[in-house]
Every structure is written in structure tokens, then in C-alpha cells.
Amino acid sequence: MIRSLSPDVIARLRDIVGARNVISEPDRLVVYESDGLTAYRVSPLAVVLPASTEEVSAVVSLLGREGVAVIPRGAGTGLSGGALPTAGGVVVGTARMNRILSIDEADRLARVQPGVINSRLTTATEPYGLYYAPDPSSQSTCTLGGNVAENSGGPHCLKYGVTSRYVTGLTVVMGDGRVVELGGAHRWAAGTPDFLGLFVGSEGCFGIATEIEVRLLPLTEGVRTILGIFETMEAAGRAVTEIIGSGLMPAAVEIVDKATIEAVEASVFAAGYPTDAGAALVIEFDGTEAGLDEEAEAAARCCRANGAREIRSASTEEERVALWKGRKKAFGAMGRIAPDLLVQDATVPRTRLPEVLARITEIGEEYDLKIANVFHAGDGNLHPNILFDRNDQDEVDRVEAASKAIMTLCVQVGGTITGEHGVGVDKRQYMTLVHNETELDMLRRVRRVFDPSGLLNPGKVVPDPDGAVA
Amino acid sequence: MNKVEAIEDVLGVEALGSGVGLSLPGGATPEHVVAPRDAEECARLMRWATSSGIGVLPVGVGARSRPFESEGRWVALSTERMDGIETYEAADLTLTAAAGTPMADVAAAMRPHKQWAPFDPPRVGEGTIGGFVSVADSGPLWAGYGEVRNHVLGATIVTGDGRILRLGGRVVKNVAGFDLLKLVVGGRGSFGVVTSVCIRAFPEPIEDRVLVLASASLPELAGPALQVATAPIVPVSSVIVDRLPTSDTPGLVIRLHGSRVTVDADQRRLEAHLGLKLATIDNRATFAAEVSNRGASDDIVIRVSTLPSLLGGLLGVVDGAGASSVGLDAYGARGRVSFSESEGSQAARFLDAASALGATVAVESAPHTSPLWARADEKTSHEAELMDGLRRAFDPEGVLWPTRS
Ligand SMILES: Cc1cc2nc3c(=O)[nH]c(=O)nc-3n(C[C@H](O)[C@H](O)[C@H](O)COP(=O)(O)OP(=O)(O)OC[C@H]3O[C@@H](n4cnc5c(N)ncnc54)[C@H](O)[C@@H]3O)c2cc1C
Numbered sequence: 001m002i003r004s005l006s007p008d009v010i011a012r013l014r015d016i017v018g019a020r021n022v023i024s025e026p027d028r029l030v031v032y033e034s035d036g037l038t039a040y041r042v043s044p045l046a047v048v049l050p051a052s053t054e055e056v057s058a059v060v061s062l063l064g065r066e067g068v069a070v071i072p073r074g075a076g077t078g079l080s081g082g083a084l085p086t087a088g089g090v091v092v093g094t095a096r097m098n099r100i101l102s103i104d105e106a107d108r109l110a111r112v113q114p115g116v117i118n119s120r121l122t123t124a125t126e127p128y129g130l131y132y133a134p135d136p137s138s139q140s141t142c143t144l145g146g147n148v149a150e151n152s153g154g155p156h157c158l159k160y161g162v163t164s165r166y167v168t169g170l171t172v173v174m175g176d177g178r179v180v181e182l183g184g185a186h187r188w189a190a191g192t193p194d195f196l197g198l199f200v201g202s203e204g205c206f207g208i209a210t211e212i213e214v215r216l217l218p219l220t221e222g223v224r225t226i227l228g229i230f231e232t233m234e235a236a237g238r239a240v241t242e243i244i245g246s247g248l249m250p251a252a253v254e255i256v257d258k259a260t261i262e263a264v265e266a267s268v269f270a271a272g273y274p275t276d277a278g279a280a281l282v283i284e285f286d287g288t289e290a291g292l293d294e295e296a297e298a299a300a301r302c303c304r305a306n307g308a309r310e311i312r313s314a315s316t317e318e319e320r321v322a323l324w325k326g327r328k329k330a331f332g333a334m335g336r337i338a339p340d341l342l343v344q345d346a347t348v349p350r351t352r353l354p355e356v357l358a359r360i361t362e363i364g365e366e367y368d369l370k371i372a373n374v375f376h377a378g379d380g381n382l383h384p385n386i387l388f389d390r391n392d393q394d395e396v397d398r399v400e401a402a403s404k405a406i407m408t409l410c411v412q413v414g415g416t417i418t419g420e421h422g423v424g425v426d427k428r429q430y431m432t433l434v435h436n437e438t439e440l441d442m443l444r445r446v447r448r449v450f451d452p453s454g455l456l457n458p459g460k461v462v463p464d465p466d467g468a469v470a
Numbered sequence: 471m472n473k474v475e476a477i478e479d480v481l482g483v484e485a486l487g488s489g490v491g492l493s494l495p496g497g498a499t500p501e502h503v504v505a506p507r508d509a510e511e512c513a514r515l516m517r518w519a520t521s522s523g524i525g526v527l528p529v530g531v532g533a534r535s536r537p538f539e540s541e542g543r544w545v546a547l548s549t550e551r552m553d554g555i556e557t558y559e560a561a562d563l564t565l566t567a568a569a570g571t572p573m574a575d576v577a578a579a580m581r582p583h584k585q586w587a588p589f590d591p592p593r594v595g596e597g598t599i600g601g602f603v604s605v606a607d608s609g610p611l612w613a614g615y616g617e618v619r620n621h622v623l624g625a626t627i628v629t630g631d632g633r634i635l636r637l638g639g640r641v642v643k644n645v646a647g648f649d650l651l652k653l654v655v656g657g658r659g660s661f662g663v664v665t666s667v668c669i670r671a672f673p674e675p676i677e678d679r680v681l682v683l684a685s686a687s688l689p690e691l692a693g694p695a696l697q698v699a700t701a702p703i704v705p706v707s708s709v710i711v712d713r714l715p716t717s718d719t720p721g722l723v724i725r726l727h728g729s730r731v732t733v734d735a736d737q738r739r740l741e742a743h744l745g746l747k748l749a750t751i752d753n754r755a756t757f758a759a760e761v762s763n764r765g766a767s768d769d770i771v772i773r774v775s776t777l778p779s780l781l782g783g784l785l786g787v788v789d790g791a792g793a794s795s796v797g798l799d800a801y802g803a804r805g806r807v808s809f810s811e812s813e814g815s816q817a818a819r820f821l822d823a824a825s826a827l828g829a830t831v832a833v834e835s836a837p838h839t840s841p842l843w844a845r846a847d848e849k850t851s852h853e854a855e856l857m858d859g860l861r862r863a864f865d866p867e868g869v870l871w872p873t874r875s
Contacts, residue, residue: 106700106779129702151645162643164652165620180852188775188804189830190848193660194606195856197619197652201645218702221739245561247584247673288703288739291732347641349562379642419643427646434646438633442863443647449859461647 001088002068005045009066013048016058021096023047032091035078036138037426039342039390044071044085051096053171053179053210060208061177063090069455070175072204074115074146077138079343080424082150082203086459092208094145100124101211108216109168109185114145114209121214130216133160136420137328148209151201153420155252155327158378159286160217162420164200169213172199172206175451185213198446203422204457206450222289223251224296227323228281228303229274229310233257233373236279237354239306240377243283243299244350250299252284253378254327257357260372260385261326263337269329271322274310281308281377282327330374331385338370338387342399344406348415350380359409360384367402369395381419382410407433423461431463441465477504477545480518481511492529492548495538496838500527500546507551508568509626509634509665515547516663516869517632525872526630528659530570530598532605536846537838544872549600552665555579557640564623564640566668569600576669585671588615590707590758592766592797592806600664606656609762613801614706614727619655621670627654627662630865640668653860660857660871661864675706675727680757681737681748683722684714688789688796691722692782694744695800698724699778701743703736704801710785712796715760716751722800723761724748765797765806770817770842771835774824775804787823792816811837821845 005013005024013022023029024046033041045068050056063070069089076083085091094115101111105128112121118139122131135154136142142152148170153162168185183196199206230236233255240253256264261273261280273280281303285295300311314320334341348356357373360382364371370387384406388395407417407430417423417430431440443462448454481504492503504526506512519526525544549570556566560583567576573587574595580586590609594602603625606618615621624638637651638644653661685691691710698708707725714721724740726733741747751757765771776784781803788796792813798805809817814836821842824831836842849857861868 104777104779106696107777108700109777151649153643157643161616161620164649165616178852181850182853186775186777186780186803186828187830187848188802189773189832190775191656191773191832191834192849192853193657193857193860194619194652194655195853197655198649200652201649205648218704221702241561244563245673247676249673288728288732288735290735291729294729294731347643349559349564349641351559351561376643381643414639415641416639416644416646418645419641420645422645423647431647434639436636439635439637439647442629442633442635442650445863446648446650446860449856449863 002045003088005068005090009062010046012062013046013059016062017048017050017055021049032073032076032085035076035081035083037079037081037424040081040084040425042085042087044089044091047091047093049093049096053173056092056173056208056210057177057179059092060173060175064176064453064455067455069458071457072149072208074143075117075141077142078146078150078424079345079421080418080426082422082424082460084425094143097210103128105130107185109213110216111211111213112144114143114148114212116144118142118144118147125216126219129219131219132166132214133217134163134166144212144214145209148200148212149202149204150420150422153376153381155254155376158253158376159249159251164197166215167196167200167212168215170196170199170209171211173208173210175207175453175456185215201422203424203461205447205461207456220286222292223284223286223320224292225282225284225314225320225323226296226300227312228283228300228308229277230279230281230308232278233357234354235307236281237357237377239281239303239308240353241351242302242306244378246298246302248295248298250283250378251286252282254282255373255375255377256280256327256330257373259370260330260334260374263372264326264329264333267329267333267336269325269333271325271329273326280326282324327374334372334385334387339389342386342388342403344382344384344386344403345418345421346382346407346410346415347419348380348382348410348413350378352413352415353377353380356382356409356413360406363402363405363409367398369398369402371402380415404430425460428461428463477502480514481506492546493534494529494546495527495533495536498527498538498546500544503546503548505548505551509628512628512663512665513632513634516628516630519545519869520631520867526869527871528663530601531659532601533658535835535838537843538873540872542872547663549598549665556666560585560671563671564668565671566624566640566666567599568666569598569664571599573597573599573602580671584674586674587669588672589618590762592763594762599667599669603655603667604658604664610707610709610799610801613704613708613799615672619652622651622655622667623670624668625651625654625664626666627664629662630869631867635662638668642670660861662870677728677730677733678754679726679733679737680751680754681724681726682714682716682751683746683748684717685720685722688712688720688785689782691720692785694722695781696778697744698722698740699801701740703739705740708800709761709764710796710798710800711761711764712793713764715757725758761797763797764795765808767795768808769811769835769837770809770814770833770840772807772817772821773832773834774807774829775802776827776829778803780827780829783827784824784829787820787827791820791823793820806834814840814842817842
């Protein structure tokens with residue numbers, strides 16, 4: 001492992017990106033020591049902030065020649081340690097690559113640099129009657145480059161699909177500094193294998209995306225939101241299955257459980273959800289105004305048929321924001337009732353939700369931990385959030401054991417270990433639950449095709465052949 | 471041991487298929503057609519082929535008329551015996567089937583549950599689910615439902631050297647490791663033999679409305695097509711054809727899905743945006759099927775794509791090209807143009823003219839001796855390099871597609 005960068009390398013990095021865009025003072029490196037998963041912390045040797053594809057290419061080539069690992073970083077909101085520095089590595093951040101390069105109204109495409117914040121793209125395209133559909137809950141801070149690398153989802157991905165559906169082309173700096181183009185909206189006829197789709201979700205291990213072409217959608221005419229209050233999580237789960245199975249196509253179906261409702265209502269974000277309820281279900285429809293009442297009413301009927309004790313509906317934007325509040329502020333509220341929060345992420349077949357949630361409650365009891373569930377119910381994507389105190393080692397150990405039990409459970413019922421937050425460093429240990437050694441070996445081989453030197457985001461995603469994950 | 475005995479030894483005599491009715495690349499006459507029953511048998515076959523230096527050509531992966539010549543010894547691999555739906559979880563909207571299962575059977579299984587697979591490439595009902603996924607052509611319905619690649623949740627494949635990989639799973643969101651599944655979907659058997667597939671099912675739309683705008687010429691449709699591509703609603707599909715099934719004139723065919731009320735409102739919004747009225751078609755199913763096959767109904771089929779804003783120029787070129795059949799998706803500005811065998815030189819001129827406009831073009835189908843095949847690939851040098859590297863990862867000995875470079 002390289003322990004420090006030579007003054008010569010630092011000087012050359014400064015030549016490429018400008019002196020103020022190379023950070024190597026220890027006190028300024030602290031913010032780059034972790035991403036949203038703060039349990040892991042490693043200080044990088046330096047942080048470099050290039051402004052263009054050419055600068056990224058020059059930086060990556062230089063570091064490659066020096067044998068220094070490169071850790072791509074967007075906003076650092078990732079929840080699996082994807083942007084966690086590797087000891088002896090240099091973080092290449094996209095914060096300065098924050099320009100929207102073009103908005104093509106007629107073709108409904110935009111080309112952006114990777115450091116553009118997700119929600120900024122929608123703000124910029126709204127005047128053209130267009131928006132960018134994938135909406136991770138972190139959208140006001142996370143970058144499109146990070147979204148591409150994680151193949152991020154969000155509440156409205158139930159109807160609209162995740163990031164990979166909207167990325168039509170990429171400019172990528174490979175591990176050796178070469179610049180390549182993948183995909184392109186106009187290149188359907190070429191019939192090339194889907195290298196673009198393979199790159200999306202590669203967690204910074206295949207290259208650094210330096211320009212992103214995305215497809216935009218027309219703004220929807222109307223929206224209807226309802227909130228169903230249920231006595232039990234099982235009942236809410238059954239309502240979800242019925243809604244989806246009935247042919248309705250809600251834009252979002254999100255659930256918060258009793259523990260979450262209690263946390264939110266006890267916080268400054270109190271949303272007026274009844275604290276004695278077992279679960280609250282937020283259902284949203286969007287699209288052509290004329291059909292929305294009918295759809296919302298049909299969903300409300302499914303809720304009532306499955307035992308909802310109360311249905312609230314929003315007719316103004318203010319009311320809509322209020323109905324969503326308990327869901328959107330859930331993480332913030334939990335952060336206030338416990339010193340630390342582990343946001344877990346897994347997916348199960350939707351019909352298995354009720355039994356999985358019941359079992360997660362039992363796991364919480366077995367390990368004496370408070371687990372609060374907030375999740376994208378429509379596509380079976382769970383976020384069991386474990387509240388703990390990192391200074392309590394015994395509790396930290398129990399969090400780890402409970403996490404493993406939850407992951408194992410999700411895989412047993414036909415699900416997987418991550419639906420949208422990625423593997424990063426955190427889930428490497430669980431990769432053997434879903435892949436055998438032959439499959440893991442293939443993941444390593446494919447990674448080497450993109451990055452033969454192995455210097456791009458090493459120590460992420462795939463466990464080492466000897467089983468080492470740390 | 472001769473080859474027949476060797477295959478018998480590895481898989482049993484019943485694994486030798488007849489080859490009758492197989493859709494093989496042009497010029498390909500296999501010594502044998504091998505039809506393994508499942509992934510394990512397929513893996514044994516691939517390992518045997520690797521160790522004996524024998525090539526394996528997967529059939530039914532959308533390379534029907536591609537020229538094929540092999541110096542070495544090779545067998546054709548058919549998925550005909552890997553047939554049957556493995557699990558269909560209607561409530562979860564997922565279906566898993568062995569690769570050789572006919573798409574018609576998949577549709578038939580979904581129908582009683584009022585579900586379907588919303589893809590309409592040419593002749594989608596004729597192939598197998600493995601072929602469908604290997605080719606991954608969504609058809610114009612991608613505008614409303616997304617591409618095939620967004621809806622294949624999992625697949626089992628056997629690599630060139632006989633390793634079985636279970637990729638993805640049966641959940642809608644899954645980012646547990648690099649997305650190798652994306653290589654399989656649309657990979658045309660280059661990275662492995664697909665033996666089983668899990669796809670997403672969709673609830674059938676309550677209302678399926680087909681609307682038509684007939685026109686005197688193709689170029690006249692450029693304006694309305696761009697209007698549709700920039701309309702405030704996205705129709706689930708919009709296709710420009712050179713001949714409407716009903717009137718023999720060119721036309722734009724638009725499909726709207728949703729509840730009755732929504733579809734009524736969408737039609738009104740669309741008509742207001744276009745500033746004209748659209749005719750409603752009654753015989754929807756036959757009409758839509760005929761429309762999807764347009765462009766792919768002759769000996770020479772050329773795939774073409776551009777951007778919606780450049781569709782006008784492309785339609786101008788198509789109009790004078792002497793094509794026998796045209797089907798272009800207006801929302802994606804992509805589709806197919808076909809020519810009869812005797813119009814090979816016109817096809818070549820069309821390829822030149824469309825490329826000169828900046829469109830992407832590639833030959834999909836042609837008589838296997840046709841010089842047009844030189845224009846079958848549009849890979850950039852980086853893509854070619856990635857292709858080579860990835861093929862080496864999945865098929866180190868180059869067993870699959872024994873002649874492909
Ligand atoms: C409160 C909260 C809510 C969240 N909600 C959601 C949600 O609803 N859905 C969801 O999917 N995620 C969610 N996340 C997780 C996170 O926001 C996403 O994973 C997001 O895409 C990360 O973007 P980022 O810019 O912060 O990337 P980082 O955290 O900086 O990086 C993430 C990964 O991307 C790589 N990377 C970054 N930029 C590039 C690039 N240009 N090229 C190649 N690789 C790159 C990094 O190396 C790293 O592996 C949430 C996080 C928080 C804190």
C-alpha cells in the first residue's frame with residue numbers, strides 16, 4: 001500500500017486541476033473519510049476535483065502510472081460505503097463537474113456532467129415541460145454520477161423504473177485514462193450488446209462517468225395521493241398486493257411501520273399520523289388528470305377491503321406534502337431518537353412482504369434492537385432501519401448479527417441483499433448468500449475487462465477469492 | 471470415438487435433435503443438432519465441446535439469415551427440449567420459463583390472469599422466450615412500458631466453458647453485484663447459452679385504443695410524428711408505416727392504454743396537440759400485429775435509428791428508397807426498412823443515404839451470400855475491444871459461435 005503521495009505527484013495533480021482543487025491537508029480530508037454509511041472511515045491520501053472529462057482522464061492516467069487506487073465520489077450520500085476511500089487511495093470527486101451541458105426539448109434528452117444534483121436536472125427541465133423520473137429520496141443532494149454508479153431507485157420508480165431505464169449514453173474515463181463512449185440514444189440500430197446497461201450499477205469499479213445522457217419525460221398533468229392507516233403491517237401488505245394485482249399502476253406505494261410513525265410523531269417533523277396505528281401506506285397516482293380520481297378511489301377500496309381504518313386524501317399540493325411528510329422525514333426523525341442509524345436495503349417478492357416484516361420484528365426482539373421499517377412496498381424493496389449507539393460495542397455486534405439474519409431471510413424467500421443502495425464495502429460479506437464462487441469469479445473477470453489494473457475502487461462489491469471482505 | 475458417440479456418451483442419445491425446422495444462420499449445416507434438457511446437460515455439453523475443440527452454435531437467437539461458415543467442427547445447440555413454464559407467480563407479476571418455451575405459451579399462461587408481456591417486435595409470438603431475451607427487441611411498445619432489458623429479472627446461462635451462472639433473480643429491484651444480466655439480454659448467445667429466464671408480467675390494460683392518421687406520403691408524416699414525440703402524453707406506442715392494413719396508404723398508428731376515462735382524455739389531449747382528429751380502429755389485435763411486422767417482412771431487413779428531431783430527413787430518404795416495407799417507431803425514431811432480394815442495390819443506396827444523414831444503420835437480415843452483410847455491425851473500436859474482452863471472460867476457448875471474430 002502507498003502511504004503518501006510524493007510531492008512530485010501532488011504537483012502534477014495540481015498542474016492538471018489547479019492547486020486549490022487538490023486537497024491533501026489532513027483536516028480538510030476528514031469530510032471525505034466516509035459516505036452516508038458513517039460506520040466505516042478511512043482517510044484518503046488526497047482528494048482531486050477535476051472539472052472536465054480531459055482532467056479526469058489526465059488524473060486517472062497519472063494515478064494509474066503511479067499505482068495509486070482511485071475512488072470515484074459524487075456527493076457521498078451512498079449508504080453502502082461505495083465512496084469509502086481505500087487506504088492509500090485518492091478520491092476523485094465530481095463536485096466541480098456540475099454543469100448541465102444541454103437540454104434537447106424535441107428529443108427529450110439532456111446531457112449532464114456527473115456532479116449535477118439529481119433534483120437540479122428536473123428544476124432545469126421543468127420550463128420545457130419535462131422532468132427526470134428517477135427520484136431517490138436523497139435527490140436534493142445526490143449526484144447523477146452517483147445515481148448511475150448505484151443504479152438508484154426512488155419512490156416513483158415503481159411506475160417509471162430505475163436509473164438504468166433513463167440513461168441512454170455515457171462518456172466514461174476507463175481505469176487507464178482512456179475516454180470511451182457507451183450507448184447513445186440514436187444508436188439502437190447498432191445492436192451492440194448492452195455495455196451501457198452493464199456499466200450502470202458498477203459502483204465506480206468500471207470507470208468514471210464524466211458525461212451522462214438521460215431521457216426526460218413530459219411533466220404529468222395531475223397527481224392524487226392517499227394515505228391508508230392500518231392496524232397491522234400484514235393488512236397494509238395485503239392491500240399493496242391487491243392494488244398492484246388489480247391492474248392499477250400507482251406511481252408510488254410506500255409504507256412506514258409503527259416504530260417509524262412513533263419516531264416521526266415524536267419529532268419536529270410530526271405529520272399527524274396516528275401513533276397507535278400499525279402501518280401507514282402512502283399511495284400516489286399521477287398522469288392524465290381525468291382518470292386520477294377513479295384510480296385513487298379504486299386504491300382506497302382495496303385499502304378498505306383489507307381493513308384500513310382510515311383513508312386520507314390530498315386535494316391540494318399542501319395536503320399532498322403533509323401526507324408524504326411521515327414517509328419523507330422518516331430518516332431525519334430516526335436520526336434524532338438514536339445516536340446511530342443503519343439503513344438496511346433488501347428486496348423480496350412483493351407477496352412475501354407480510355411474512356418477512358413479521359419475521360423482521362421477531363429478529364429485532366431476538367437481538368433486542370429497535371428496527372423501524374420504511375420502504376418502497378410496491379416493488380418489495382425494504383429498508384429496515386436499525387437504531388443503535390456505536391459506542392456500545394455489544395449493541396454494534398447485535399446490529400451486525402441482526403443485519404445478517406435479515407439478509408438471510410430475504411434471500412430465503414426469493415429476494416436479494418440490495419435493491420438500490422448497492423454492495424459497496426458493507427454488503428460484500430453477504431454476496432455469498434446470492435452468488436456462488438463461479439458467479440463471483442465471473443464478476444471479478446468482468447471487472448478486469450473494464451479495469452485490468454484493479455485500481456478503480458478496489459475492495460468494493462466483490463469479495464476477494466479467499467473470502468476476505470474487509 | 472466419433473462425435474455422435476461422444477455426444478451420446480455425454481448427454482444420451484435422445485439429445486441428438488433432427489435439426490428439422492430450426493432457424494439456423496445462412497449456410498450453416500451442422501453435423502449434429504444437440505438439444506440438452508436443462509442447464510446441467512448444457513454445461514456438460516459445453517465442457518465436452520471445450521475439451522474436444524468443437525464449436526457450438528446456439529440457434530434461435532435472432533441470427534436467422536446471418537452468413538455462417540466454419541473451418542472447424544461444430545454442432546448446433548437447440549433449446550427445444552428445455553421447454554416449459556417453471557413458475558408463474560401471478561400475484562408477484564413474474565414468470566420463469568425454460569429457454570425453449572414458445573412465447574405463445576407464455577402469452578397463453580398469462581392470459582387467464584389478465585396479464586401479458588408488453589413487447590411487440592416483429593413476429594414476437596413465433597419464437598421462444600430464450601430467443602426473445604437473447605435478441606431483446608422491445609418493439610414500439612417500449613415507449614409505454616420500457617425496454618425488454620428493464621423487465622428481464624433473471625436468467626440462468628451456461629458459459630462457453632460450461633459454467634452455470636444464475637444471474638439476477640425474480641425481484642424487480644436488484645443491485646447485488648455488477649449487472650451481468652444486461653449482457654445476456656440482447657447478447658445473441660455471444661456470452662452463453664440462456665437456459666431459463668424470469669420476466670416481469672404486466673396487468674392487461676383496461677382499455678387498448680388504436681388510433682390512426684392516414685397520409686398521402688411518408689414525408690408528410692414527419693410533422694405529426696414529431697408532434698407525437700413531443701406531446702404532453704406518451705402513447706404506449708406510435709409507429710409510422712408505409713402501408714396501413716386498412717387503406718394501403720402510409721400512416722401513423724398510435725396506441726393508448728389505461729382506464730377508459732384516461733384513454734378518452736389522452737386522445738383528446740393528443741388530438742388537441744396535433745390539431746387534428748384521429749380515426750379509431752376496431753379490429754385492434756390483428757391491426758396492431760400487422761403494424762408491428764411492417765419493415766421486417768422481406769428478404770433484406772435494415773435496422774435504422776436516429777433522433778426524433780431528425781426523423782423528417784430520414785423519412786425523406788426512406789420515401790425515395792424503393793423499400794418494400796417500412797415500420798418506424800416515431801417516439802424512438804427507430805425501426806426497420808425492408809427490400810426484396812432483387813432490390814439489393816437500392817438497399818445499399820439506402821444504407822449510404824441514411825448514414826450520410828447521421829442515422830445508425832445495420833443489416834439485420836439478407837440472403838447469406840449478400841455483400842450487404844459487410845454492413846451488419848456498427849461497433850466502435852472501443853465496443854469491439856469490450857466485446858472481445860467480455861467474450862474471453864465468458865467463453866475463454868471461443869467455443870460459442872465458432873466463426874465469429
Ligand atoms: C437520506 C438518504 C436517502 C436515500 N434514498 C435513496 C433512495 O430512495 N434510493 C436510492 O437508490 N438510494 C438512496 N440513497 C442512497 C444514495 O443517495 C444513492 O446511492 C446515490 O445515488 C448516491 O449518489 P452520490 O452522488 O451521493 O454518490 P456517492 O455516495 O458519492 O458514490 C456512490 C458510488 O458511486 C460511485 N461514483 C460516484 N460518482 C461516480 C461517477 N461519476 N462515475 C463512476 N462512479 C461514481 C462511487 O465510487 C460510489 O461507489 C439515499 C441516501 C440517503 C442518505
